Amino acid sequence: MIDFIGSIPVIGGPLVSVLPFLIIITIVVFVHEYGHYIIGRFCGIHAEVFSVGMGPKIYSWQDKRGTLWQIAAIPLGGYVKFLGDANVSSFKSEPIEKNNSFNNASLKSKTLTVLAGPIANFLLSFLIFTSLLLWHGKPSNKPIIGNIHTAFSNGYDIKTDDIIISINDRKISNFSDIYSFMYQDTSEQFAKYVLERKGKQINSIGPFPSVAIVGSVMPVSPASSAGLKSGDLITSFNNVSITSFKQLQKLIIASNSKKQNINVLRGGEIISLSITPMLREFQNANGDLEQKVSIGVSSSLAISPSIEAVSLFEALKIGIQKTYLVIIQSIKQISKIITGEVGFENLQGPVGIAHVSSDIAKSDISYFIPLIAIISTSIGFLNLLPIPILDGG
Template sequence: MAFLGEFGGVIWNVLAFVVALSIIVTVHEYGHYIIGRLSGIKAEVFSVGFGPKLISRRDKHGTLWQVAALPLGGYVRFLGDANAASAGSEAVDPALVRQTLGGAPLWARFATVAAGPIFNFILSIAVFAGMAFWQGTPVEDVQIGRIHALPESQTNELKSGDVVLGIGDAPVATWADLGKAAEAVPAASVQQWHVRRDGAELTVAGPDPFPAVVGGIAPRSAAAAAGLEAGDVILSIDGTPVTRFVELRDKVGAAEGRPVLLQVWRPGAGVAEYTLAAREQDLPTATGFERRWLIGVTGGSFFDPATRPTGPGEALGTGVTRTWDIIGSSITGLWATVTGQISSCNIGGAISIAETTGQAASAGGANFIWWIAVLSTAIGFLNLLPVPVLDGGHLVFFTYEAIARRPASERVMSILNVIGLALVLSLMVFGLSNDLFCR
């Protein structure tokens, strides 16, 4: 039964990965296709998947749209391309040379190649903006929205709609003040909350501002492997009661990878125990990176903030900001890995991506869509790296052509493409080895 369960998990991960990859690659290739078509370049085939075609149809522009048997990506084959990778060229009627990728003006080639990664970023921005629009924006007052379930042992007289004015002796006027108040008051299972309710100010008993509530589970972490879930409340670690999430972090760090016993309360399921060992990970800081022992849980609150509708412009700004943050962290992480600031085990391969995708899908549709947006940004960024055979490599060749007013020689491009292909394959193998041996 354990084998069947593990096998079923693998199948789920693969299916989720295939769905996510198909969406991301289809958007990427559609970017190449539509900008190429608008630039006067003819696409002969647009394929979702590789290998033998399963279904197909030809549109009024002469492009064959097809779904192929191997759902591991997709491609656009332009007129004159020798293969699906657009590597090499075939002879075409001289009258049709302008409709080929190689025979198009430099601006058209540059725009067509750049469109793939750009469309990946557009997908990410659209998803993040849509989620911000759907979820709303916290109101300026520290107002309590939905209250999550807590163990019966934790007193909570707070109600949805309460506006928090203070905790203990610490005043609260903004969301930043809430964090400051949590640091100012001693950790305790019961705190005195000063709130405004229905126009009246009163003091009620409530939990610690940031109890040991699990807000999220990191993929491929000790917590994910043990079976912890978002919404769990950690009651104790190695028999010592835990009141505040920061206490959990400190005790896990002090164990330095030694297995710890967590007593956990789960809504609707009661109390259970989990044994897990933290893993060392590199975390970004304001000045660089630091290595810490982590079990892979993020802290949460026992309530959601009350929200107001998010305007379209505000949601779009959120989408752009989140996409740019992912690009920035990718650049920082890549540079830190290359320079040896952090472990090379931070580079994952297909297995880790598939596992993460499966866990995101298991966590719900919103998490899966969010992860697709993250992956889309990452794939767009990777494709812009100045490596031959990637889109970024082609853009470098085009830039050279614009400056030198002549294309690079076929011999030089062939050599660089071989080197680029070797680099990409080496990175794939390296990532796969990390998936197998870095735990």
């Protein structure tokens, strides 16, 4: 879909850059403002206007409670204006004696109404994470082959649902054992597999697990700028044939952030791209920041695990955990900005969110919906901070 939009003459490029951001910000802000609205209504506070978008209205209707619902011309955010608000940021107007105004509401009602926006954002994130788990399931840790990368799906006697007993004489008890191959710097492109298929043991040759396959592309990175996509098999870097992801990492570090040629196999065709690695900050296993030269991709395996269904209880539990994790990461990031460990530029504003959403939509659309959940929680958390300008659209 994104590729089709991008192919539209003249307007395709700008649309691909702007449309994902507008979709995300409209959904997140609508849910945020609806949280304010519905709890305010429950507390007896009258909403005069609920606007999707900002600026002049292009369509509106009034409900039986007297609230004007409108779609505005500028699709950036939105707002709810309560009786007694002077503007969309809920600053007080002249005193209004009506009992159903925001100014005359009890402290409890005001507090609940203000908190409802961020809580609605957290609930949206929780529902997205939970729904995705119920829909897609989660990767199993059993040593069962789920999918085989298209570059290796033909020519090898390995199939989906095969149980892996060993690879290169190394016993495989669970799928986590296979990830250990990713740390090997080897020129081997093939490996010996012992498989179980329909109760029978089979000896076969298959791809070495740690070939240089792009797992995901970091937004606003050299990889996203160059046009790398999830699933690309990197075949050469700086005219050197690539046989493992570890080898690729060494060549990237040795590049000294100079422009390089990179070839990838995508859809059965070799595609030549140019990329300039850059020095970036990363969080290591200890939580400390360190700098290293990178292009902004994570690795993937030639074979992927099978997907198993999750129960409703497990999906709810993981949904809460993921939402909580985003909140904790937001707190850590804000803390590091306050203490000066990282620069203020690391706090993404609308322009940063636009770049991230556009890059993710172009590189791997499957990450787009989880991005809505992440941004929703982040915006919800920021609105809990005592900074009035962050609210009101």
